[in-house]
Amino acid sequence: MRSVAIYYSEAQGRLPDICLRCGKPAVCRVEKTIRLHDLAPMHGRGVLTLIRLAADLRRHFRSATLVLQAPFCAAHRRHWAVRRAIVWAIAALTLFSVLAFWLLRAANVMGDTPAAALTVAVGTLGLVTAAIIIGTSTAKHACNNDAHTFVLHCVHPLFVRALEDRRQQRG
Numbered sequence: 001m002r003s004v005a006i007y008y009s010e011a012q013g014r015l016p017d018i019c020l021r022c023g024k025p026a027v028c029r030v031e032k033t034i035r036l037h038d039l040a041p042m043h044g045r046g047v048l049t050l051i052r053l054a055a056d057l058r059r060h061f062r063s064a065t066l067v068l069q070a071p072f073c074a075a076h077r078r079h080w081a082v083r084r085a086i087v088w089a090i091a092a093l094t095l096f097s098v099l100a101f102w103l104l105r106a107a108n109v110m111g112d113t114p115a116a117a118l119t120v121a122v123g124t125l126g127l128v129t130a131a132i133i134i135g136t137s138t139a140k141h142a143c144n145n146d147a148h149t150f151v152l153h154c155v156h157p158l159f160v161r162a163l164e165d166r167r168q169q170r171g
């Protein structure tokens with residue numbers, strides 16, 4: 001899978017009819033709102049980093065948006081909807097695990113054995129890890145590198161080739 005820069009002018013209806021995920025012919029366009037200021041990777045820790053992160057988040061949610069009309073095949077048309085549902089499910093399960101942990105503790109069910117607490121902790125850690133994996137590995141988010149393009153990640157190479165061919169034809 002590859003990352004590719006998309007021109008703003010291409011995002012709305014001028015992308016090749018190739019599925020972003022698998023490279024097969026696309027049958028539909030799925031609209032996705034892209035925020036044109038993406039979060040910069042944060043290095044270091046401490047209060048200063050937190051303040052920088054907060055400022056960056058604020059810029060992210062105030063940034064201009066663009067509606068991407070993304071080509072997908074029939075099998076992948078629900079790609080983004082499914083991913084969103086999974087992330088929400090994991091978030092809900094994680095919250096549930098934490099609640100269960102506190103309830104069990106409050107009810108003194110666990111006694112002195114840390115086994116139950118450990119189970120819940122490990123489960124929560126697993127869920128959070130899964131959320132991070134899903135959020136990063138199949139993400140197709142934008143990041144602004146200049147004022148004309150945004151970057152799509154995890155795109156199929158055939159889509160990239162079709163896009164490059166199209167650009168060459170247009171000169």
Ligand SMILES: [Zn+2]
Pocket residue numbers: 019020021022023024072073074075076
């Ligand atoms: Zn596909």
